Every structure is written in C-alpha cells, then in structure tokens.
Amino acid sequence: MLTVSPSPHYQSETSTTKLMCNVLIALVPALIFSVYVFGFSALLLTLVSVASCLLFEFVIDKWLFKNQNYSIKDCSAIITGVLLSFNLPNSLPLWMVVIGCLIAIGVAKMSFGGLGCNIFNPALVGRVFLLISFPADMTTWSKVSEYTVDGTTGATPLGMVKEGIMSGKTIADLSLPSTTDLFIGNIGGSLGEISVIALIIGGIYLLCTKTITWHIPVSVLGSIAVFSCILYLANPELNANPIFHLCTGGAMLGAIFMATDYATSPMTSFGKIIFGIGIGVLTVIIRRFGAYPEGMSFAILIMNALVPLINKIQHRRYGSKN
Amino acid sequence: MKTFTIGGVHPKENKLSKGVAISIAPIPERVMIPLSQHVGAPANPIVAVGDIVKVGTKIGESAGFVSANVHSSVSGTIEKIDMYPDLSGNKKQMIVIKTDGNDEWEPTIDRSTTLQKDITSFTPEIIKEKIAIAGIVGMGGATFPMSVKLTPPKDVTIDYLLINGVECEPYLTADHALMLEKAEEICVGIELIKKALGVSKALVGIENNKPDAIAKMQQVATAYQGIEIVPLKVKYPQGSEKHLIQALTGREVPSRKLPASVGTIVCNVASTFAVYEAVIKNKPLIDRIVTVTGTGLTTTANVLTRIGTSFSDLLNVVGGLPEGTDKVISGGPMMGRAVRSLEIPIMKGSSGVLCMTEKEAHRKPETNCIRCGRCVDGCPMGLEPYLLYALSKKSMFAELNEHNVTDCFECGSCSFSCPAHKPLLDYIRLGKAKAIQILQNEAKKEVDKK
Numbered sequence: 001m002l003t004v005s006p007s008p009h010y011q012s013e014t015s016t017t018k019l020m021c022n023v024l025i026a027l028v029p030a031l032i033f034s035v036y037v038f039g040f041s042a043l044l045l046t047l048v049s050v051a052s053c054l055l056f057e058f059v060i061d062k063w064l065f066k067n068q069n070y071s072i073k074d075c076s077a078i079i080t081g082v083l084l085s086f087n088l089p090n091s092l093p094l095w096m097v098v099i100g101c102l103i104a105i106g107v108a109k110m111s112f113g114g115l116g117c118n119i120f121n122p123a124l125v126g127r128v129f130l131l132i133s134f135p136a137d138m139t140t141w142s143k144v145s146e147y148t149v150d151g152t153t154g155a156t157p158l159g160m161v162k163e164g165i166m167s168g169k170t171i172a173d174l175s176l177p178s179t180t181d182l183f184i185g186n187i188g189g190s191l192g193e194i195s196v197i198a199l200i201i202g203g204i205y206l207l208c209t210k211t212i213t214w215h216i217p218v219s220v221l222g223s224i225a226v227f228s229c230i231l232y233l234a235n236p237e238l239n240a241n242p243i244f245h246l247c248t249g250g251a252m253l254g255a256i257f258m259a260t261d262y263a264t265s266p267m268t269s270f271g272k273i274i275f276g277i278g279i280g281v282l283t284v285i286i287r288r289f290g291a292y293p294e295g296m297s298f299a300i301l302i303m304n305a306l307v308p309l310i311n312k313i314q315h316r317r318y319g320s321k322n
Numbered sequence: 323m324k325t326f327t328i329g330g331v332h333p334k335e336n337k338l339s340k341g342v343a344i345s346i347a348p349i350p351e352r353v354m355i356p357l358s359q360h361v362g363a364p365a366n367p368i369v370a371v372g373d374i375v376k377v378g379t380k381i382g383e384s385a386g387f388v389s390a391n392v393h394s395s396v397s398g399t400i401e402k403i404d405m406y407p408d409l410s411g412n413k414k415q416m417i418v419i420k421t422d423g424n425d426e427w428e429p430t431i432d433r434s435t436t437l438q439k440d441i442t443s444f445t446p447e448i449i450k451e452k453i454a455i456a457g458i459v460g461m462g463g464a465t466f467p468m469s470v471k472l473t474p475p476k477d478v479t480i481d482y483l484l485i486n487g488v489e490c491e492p493y494l495t496a497d498h499a500l501m502l503e504k505a506e507e508i509c510v511g512i513e514l515i516k517k518a519l520g521v522s523k524a525l526v527g528i529e530n531n532k533p534d535a536i537a538k539m540q541q542v543a544t545a546y547q548g549i550e551i552v553p554l555k556v557k558y559p560q561g562s563e564k565h566l567i568q569a570l571t572g573r574e575v576p577s578r579k580l581p582a583s584v585g586t587i588v589c590n591v592a593s594t595f596a597v598y599e600a601v602i603k604n605k606p607l608i609d610r611i612v613t614v615t616g617t618g619l620t621t622t623a624n625v626l627t628r629i630g631t632s633f634s635d636l637l638n639v640v641g642g643l644p645e646g647t648d649k650v651i652s653g654g655p656m657m658g659r660a661v662r663s664l665e666i667p668i669m670k671g672s673s674g675v676l677c678m679t680e681k682e683a684h685r686k687p688e689t690n691c692i693r694c695g696r697c698v699d700g701c702p703m704g705l706e707p708y709l710l711y712a713l714s715k716k717s718m719f720a721e722l723n724e725h726n727v728t729d730c731f732e733c734g735s736c737s738f739s740c741p742a743h744k745p746l747l748d749y750i751r752l753g754k755a756k757a758i759q760i761l762q763n764e765a766k767k768e769v770d771k772k
Contacts, residue, residue, distance in 0.1 A: 009682075013738075014696075115692045265695075272695075318574055318729070
C-alpha cells in the first residue's frame with residue numbers, strides 16, 4: 001500500500017516551536033545582563049513570570065478549552081513570561097507580577113483563542129495593566145551605578161527628561177547618562193530594556209536564523225531616529241537627541257522583540273514597514289508630548305489594533321506591473 | 323545574478339542523482355500508452371487490437387488544434403485498447419502493446435547519433451509540421467502541445483525564445499543530465515525553434531546549482547548566433563514559465579494570459595532536444611529521460627525510458643522498490659503527484675520517479691496559525707495564502723475570486739514554508755476549482771442571455 005496525498009510532499013524544517021525557541025535564545029544575552037546588573041532578584045522575577053504564564057495557559061487550556069494537545073508545548077507562553085518580566089522594574093512585588101501574567105495570558109491571549117488569535121501583544125497588555133493599576137511600584141527604579149545596585153532609587157533617563165522639561169529646565173541643564181552608558185546599559189530602567197548591546201546581539205541572532213525579517217526593527221528604529229532628529233533640530237533645548245531616544249525606554253526591546261511578535265504584526269513586508277513607522281512616530285509623540293515619559297508600549301498596542309486594516313492593503317502581485 | 327522578484331522559497335535540493343550519466347532502460351515486455359498525455363483533447367486511436375506496430379508508428383491521431391499525436395514506443399502487437407487508471411487515479415483510454423523483442427523501428431527514423439548542425443534545408447513551415455507530426459509536448463510537466471506554442475496569435479510579435487533549463491524541483495536531475503550530454507543537440511534544437519518562430523534571440527536560463535551544465539552550454543553556445551546562457555540564482559519555483567520570463571526578461575505575464583502576450587515563448591530543454599530529434603532525425607516523441615531517485619534507494623539514475631514503461635518496470639533499473647518505501651511520486655516533491663499503484667505508465671511529461679521513506683512521506687501535525695506571514699512572503703504570485711485558505715475553508719468562493727485565487731498555479735511554496743504545517747494548498751486548490759467553476763457558470767449565463 002502506498003500513501004497518497006496532494007502536493008507538496010515536502011515541508012520546511014522550521015516549526016512554531018523552533019521559531020519560539022529561537023526567540024528565547026535571542027533573549028538570553030539581555031537576561032544575563034539583567035542578572036549581572038540587578039542580581040538574582042531579576043532572575044527570580046523572570047522565573048516567577050514564566051512559571052505563572054505557563055500555569056495560567058495550562059489551566060485555561062485544560063479546563064476551559066478542554067484541549068487534549070496542550071499549547072504550552074509551543075513555548076510561546078515562556079516568551080510572554082520573559083518579555084513581561086523584561087518590562088518590569090526589578091523591585092516590583094512578585095504578587096503583582098503574577099497578576100500581570102494573568103492579564104497577559106488570560107485576557108490578552110487565551111480569551112481570543114490562544115496563540116495566533118490574539119490582537120494585542122500579551123506581554124505589553126500585562127505591562128500596561130500593571131502600569132495603570134500600580135503606577136508607583138511600576139515607576140520605582142533601582143539606580144544602577146557601575147553595574148551594581150547601590151540601594152538607592154533613581155529615575156530612567158526618559159523620566160529624568162520628562163520631569164526636567166516639566167519643571168522648566170532645558171536638556172542641557174540635566175545630567176543625563178553618557179551615550180556609552182546608554183549603549184552598554186549603565187542606566188536605570190526595567191529588567192531587559194537597559195542594555196542596547198545585549199538586545200542588538202539578540203536581534204542579529206533572530207535575523208541570521210530568519211526568525212524575523214528586517215522590516216519591523218529597521219522601520220521602527222529608523223522612524224524614531226528621523227522623527228526625533230527633526231524635533232531635535234527644531235528645538236535642541238527641549239528635545240533629546242536621536243541616539244538618546246534610540247537607546248532608552250525599551251526602544252530596542254520593543255523594536256526587536258515586541259513589535260515583531262508574529263500574531264500581532266502585519267503579514268506583508270510592505271505592511272510591516274507601515275506598522276513600524278507608525279510605532280516609531282507614535283513613540284516619539286508620546287514621549288515628547290504625552291503624560292508618560294515612555295511611549296513604546298502604548299505605540300505598539302495602538303498599532304496592533306490597526307494591523308487588520310494594514311493587512312487589507314493590497315501588496316504587489318505578479319502580473320500587476322504591465 | 324538574475325532571479326524573479328516576488329516570493330520564492332529554498333527547499334533542500336537533495337539532487338542525489340547529480341552527475342549520474344544517462345543510462346538506457348531495458349525495453350519492457352508490455353507498455354501502456356495513454357492517448358491523453360497532453361493538455362487538450364485526447365488523441366483518437368488509429369490502430370486496432372491485433373495490429374502489428376513498429377517503434378515510432380503513429381497509434382493516436384491528434385484530435386484538434388490543442389492536441390498531440392501519440393506513437394508506439396516499442397515494436398510488437400496491440401494487445402488491448404481500454405480504460406486504465408492514470409497518475410490521477412482517473413480512468414483514461416490507453417493502448418497496451420506487447421513487445422516482440424525485435425525493437426524494429428520505422429524506416430523513416432534516422433537512428434544514427436551523428437550531429438547535424440545544418441538546418442538551412444528546413445523552412446519554418448516544415449519545422450512546425452515535423453514537430454506536430456512527432457507529437458511533441460512541453461516536457462517540463464505542463465505538457466502543452468508544442469505545435470500550438472509555435473503558432474502564436476497573429477497580433478503579437480515574439481522577440482525572445484526562452485529555454486528552461488532551471489529544474490528547480492528538488493531531487494530531479496533529468497534536464498541537468500541532458501544538458502551535460504546533449505548540449506550540441508539542444509543548441510541545434512534552439513536554432514530550429516528560433517527559425518520556426520522567426521526570432522533572433524534565445525535565452526537559456528540555468529540555475530547556478532548546475533555550474534557544470536552552465537559551463538558546458540556556454541562553451542557550446544559560442545558557436546551559435548543569438549543563444550545566450552543566463553545563470554540564475556537558485557530559488558523555487560524559477561522553473562515556472564511565468565517566473566522564468568520575469569527572471570530572464572523582467573516582463574510579467576498578466577493574469578490568465580499566455581507567455582506570447584509579452585512576446586516570449588518558453589520551451590523546456592527536454593522538449594528542445596525532442597525538437598532536434600523530430601526535425602533532424604524524424605524521430606517522434608517515444609522516449610524521455612526520467613530521474614529515478616529517493617533517499618531509500620542505493621543507486622539513483624537518469625534513465626532514457628520508453629514512453630509507456632510502467633513505474634515498476636522502471637524501478638527495476640535501480641533494483642526495485644526499496645523496503646520501507648511509503649510514497650512514490652511522479653515528478654518532484656513540490657509539484658509531483660503521489661501515485662497509488664506502480665502499474666501506471668511513464669508519460670511525455672514524467673520527469674522523475676521519487677521514492678519516499680515512511681518518515682519523509684507523512685506530514686507533520688498541524689498547529690495554530692501564528693500569522694508569521696511566511697506563506698505571503700513565499701508566494702511567487704504575490705497572493706495571500708493564509709487568507710485564501712481561510713476563505714476556502716468557509717466556502718467563500720466569490721471572495722476567493724476577488725483575491726485572485728485563479729492566479730495560483732499550485733507550486734506549494736505556502737504549504738512548504740508554513741511553520742504550523744497547515745495544509746494551505748490543499749484548501750486553496752479546492753477553493754480554486756470551485757471559484758473557476760463559478761466563473762465559468764457566470765460566463766455561460768452571460769452567453770445564454772445574449
């Protein structure tokens with residue numbers, strides 16, 4: 001007896017689980033750096049976040065969806081857990097982390113039907129929920145000095161700018177971290193967002209393994225650079241320079257790991273570029289003119305909502321040239 | 323290096339039979355020759371049971387403009403003319419010939435292997451007539467009758483003849499072997515087709531995973547005017563007519579139009595070789611090179627096989643069907659058809675016989691679509707396979723037409739690239755068939771109204 005099936009009789013080696021594992025590998029440099037800087041409390045926070053994400057997904061899958069084939073096997077819940085923890089300050093009480101995970105997995109992901117069906121990035125929904133519910137705890141940062149915690153709390157570079165401008169100072173009056181400090185991660189901030197270099201290493205890994213394409217990271221970062229450069233040139237007293245914008249406030253984390261989330265980004269390359277430009281412009285607008293110092297999360301969530309519309313844009317078909 | 327611009331994937335090449343010299347398959351005891359080996363009307367049988375035929379005797383007469391003659395590939399006696407299942411499992415009319423062992427050829431056929439480069443004695447009309455008599459069809463798999471291809475509509479001017487030596491399907495090496503061993507004959511064949519069409523320029527597209535074939539063809543082509551060998555970047559499905567045209571000339575064939583509408587005619591290298599044989603040697607299309615391959619086989623082969631040889635007879639060349647074979651494919655793994663029995667014949671369009679082990683034969687389990695967009699990036703027609711799949715699943719056929727489902731030529735890039743292993747093409751194929759049916763019904767109603 002021969003097996004008969006329609007063509008193609010060939011499948012690529014890639015699979016959902018392999019892609020998710022690639023993302024996890026790409027997150028390792030940033031995780032190592034955050035443990036190095038913040039100590040084992042960072043690792044504990046990440047582990048709690050991953051464990052609760054897995055637990056919530058498993059419970060919902062088993063008792064609400066009554067699935068036989070558990071979706072936690074695809075590793076996507078681990079990514080949500082790691083990304084959520086990367087967006088939190090390391091001093092956040094662990095019970096808040098668990099609540100964030102419940103919102104991320106339970107509300108943002110599983111209530112839409114699980115992996116691939118969600119409209120909004122689950123980790124960002126969890127983070128924004130926590131930010132709005134517990135604003136004080138979510139904006140208390142351990143101050144990092146020469147890569148060690150000195151016990152005092154400080155503000156993120158973006159927070160310093162926002163506060164400074166609000167109180168009538170100019171950028172030049174503020175003692176902002178040097179570009180080198182920004183690049184290496186010698187600044188205050190959430191667990192995973194501080195080290196630009198570690199995130200870029202992860203991003204290069206994702207590009208090399210063809211897990212993501214260049215379109216979203218390049219268009220997000222490019223439009224942040226261009227737009228903030230325009231503002232900077234218009235009024236350097238009130239606007240930080242483009243490099244400052246690119247290296248702070250999770251711009252790298254958002255552009256490389258959050259905006260590129262498959263389920264919540266457009267399907268076509270052209271759509272991805274529009275999506276990325278939207279995120280970049282919105283981020284700078286929120287940072288400069290909004291109430292919050294940081295705009296990446298909101299910008300990505302707003303653009304997530306527009307993805308179904310972006311997907312309607314007809315892209316280039318063969319034969320449409322003539 | 324040139325290639326087509328929209329979509330495309332890179333399947334693992336697995337060209338196991340690369341560099342294997344062409345061997346000649348033994349003549350089987352019995353051949354089954356289908357009367358429909360081409361696109362268009364099946365040929366009409368012109369022999370009766372009990373008739374004695376020679377190699378090259380015409381047994382099926384072309385039944386109209388889009389049709390092709392069929393010839394006996396062996397000498398012997400017509401045993402039966404009946405309906406037998408073909409590749410697709412549908413029953414088709416076939417002529418069964420029992421061979422007499424003498425291998426007696428029609429006297430008009432020149433069996434010598436001497437190369438004849440001089441084509442001045444053939445007028446375009448004679449070339450076309452000889453091609454039509456020989457029953458040549460597109461041997462790359464589409465099996466479009468060559469005589470029709472060489473008669474483009476009067477209102478178009480053809481300025482390029484494109485020769486397809488791409489062979490983008492994994493595993494297959496039949497065209498590669500042919501280019502290495504019959505480069506001169508192919509070039510004379512190109513000259514003949516150029517003359518028949520009245521064009522001065524021919525481009526031969528060969529993917530750069532065949533550097534030896536590119537070198538050989540380039541070396542031979544220097545002696546001919548207006549034959550240019552163009553190395554192409556490896557990308558599937560470059561061997562598709564429309565994509566080869568875009569890769570070589572930058573032109574795009576509009577939806578539901580033929581290559582002639584952009585001034586090009588595309589011929590496969592195997593068909594070009596058949597043209598040489600038909601015109602110079604008076605030999606009808608009675609054999610072709612077939613790649614016999616698979617990871618389970620101990621030896622692989624590029625075999626010159628008589629049309630009508632069954633898969634099981636052909637597999638004897640490599641020592642029979644290996645233990646543990648679960649799937650046998652006619653053609654390559656991307657667009658080939660899985661056969662349900664080995665008692666079906668090799669036809670004019672059969673480029674390969676691929677044996678798959680049990681592990682390779684089964685699909686991986688399906689998971690949730692993660693909306694990664696790999697199917698959209700891979701689609702060489704610029705369609706949105708994820709959307710077509712969903713629409714087809716929901717029987718939304720009008721919407722399928724709006725999203726140009728009829729442009730899909732079933733290359734399989736979407737299903738191949740899907741990390742969730744969704745059977746995208748299965749559903750798109752179903753939806754496409756329905757959508758075409760609806761379009762045809764509508765067209766019919768319009769005609770009825772008038």
